[in-house]
Amino acid sequence: MTELPRIAVTMGDAAGIGPEVIVRALLDPECAGRSNCVVVGDAARLRRAAELVGLQPDIVTVTDVSECEFVPGRINVIDLGLIPEDLPFGALSPVAGDAAYHYVRVASELAMAHEVQAICTAPLNKEALHSGGHIFPGHTELLAKLTGTSEVSMMLATPRVRVIHVTTHIGLIDAVERIEPGLVERTIRRGHQALVDAGVSEPKIGVCGINPHAGEGGLFGRGEEEEKIAPGVKAAQADGIDVVGPLPADTLFFLAGRGDYDLVVAMYHDQGHGPVKILGLEAGVNITVGLPVIRTSVDHGTAFDIAGKGIADHRSMVEALRLAAEMAPTPSAV
Structure with missing residues (x-):
């Protein structure tokens, strides 16, 4: 037994x-x-x-x-x-x-x-x-x-989408200040390991930008994507993790919802929580990673x-x- x-x-x-x-x-x-x-x-x-x-x-x-x-x-x-x-x-x-x-x-x-x-x-x-x-x-x-x-890290899991957060219970301005390459990289690694432990052998991970259109090459924001996110993504890639980004958050969640990604890395609380809760609270689970x-x-x-x-x-x-x-x-x- x-x-x-x-x-x-x-x-x-x-x-x-x-x-x-x-x-x-x-x-x-x-x-x-x-x-x-x-x-x-x-x-x-x-x-x-x-x-x-x-x-x-x-x-x-x-x-x-x-x-x-x-x-x-x-x-x-x-x-x-x-x-x-x-x-x-x-x-x-x-x-x-x-x-x-x-x-x-x-x-x-x-x-x-x-x-x-x-x-x-x-x-x-x-x-x-x-x-x-x-x-x-x-x-x-x-x-x-x-x-x-x-x-x-906080991870939200539903049958269609999994999301891990770089920052959670702090104000939006404070979140943007706290995001830095090392924290982004560590969050990616924690999410990757959690999925491997759960039986996803080679998880595909997408990382959100902070600004609309992930900054549109510097058109929106103050270069946060290139300064705060991209180096963390590259460091994880160099270690063999299948991760891409920063990507526009709205597009990334659409792609994840249809199955293109196993995990989305959100930069702040509402960026990750909003899409998950649209899918229905009865299906969502919060995991501390x-x-x-x-x-x-x-x-x-x-x-x-x-x-x-x-x-x-x-x-x-x-x-x-x-x-x-x-x-x-x-x-x-x-």
Whole structure:
């Protein structure tokens, strides 16, 4: 019998849709037989979410991964007991923000100790995280800090397009200032290695420009393409990586969408996120590339406007769990 990877699933912000999508995803037949999951969160909140979505799983509290029993209909929970019973859904809460931090912290500790082989995260709310005393732009930067990783990249994956970002959670002017050849090259290399690890033996990579038409030979912008991007692309090419650019972003995403490229390197947050989200949030998965552990996530937020109503779409969580299971090693291989 094939040994299944163990995945720590963090509950995210308890006031958002995370508890609902976790319960639905872990009971979805699509997730059956792919991995063994343990939720790091709050058992009472998950029971409440199960009631909201009309499901009746056996939600069992454990103190350690070794206590988990992976059988159909059972959800194992490492319960940190941080969420008050009367915490409302759909409202910003410092308590929920602090709890979301600790869920990720514990999951990271489990992963670094090889108790689990991957982490899959439900969404947290950045404002709640900050109000809870944890000043990080998001999961990507938080996980880098917790695992002692100096530099990571965000990759978004859909069935049609994969995108890795040179910069993410900073303003546009700051992003342009931060982009430089070394960072571009390292991002290309991280993306290339991630695809090779995922079974794409010779990935074809396209790199976006910053300006319209990738600067049109200096007509637009201030020469950023030639100064900041082209040298990084050439350095990766010299090492045998199949990468081209800088290319006009709009054209590149069209070509990638029809299958000409396995990966697009976006220069800043919205340049990469916009095209992916047009394809549908339910299909998107967020991957942190460069960590010493596998981490995937849903590609949507806490959705406070529908939290607690039992109507949240759980398909992105199913996809995130599927991808985590595919990328993770088996326990005996670690």
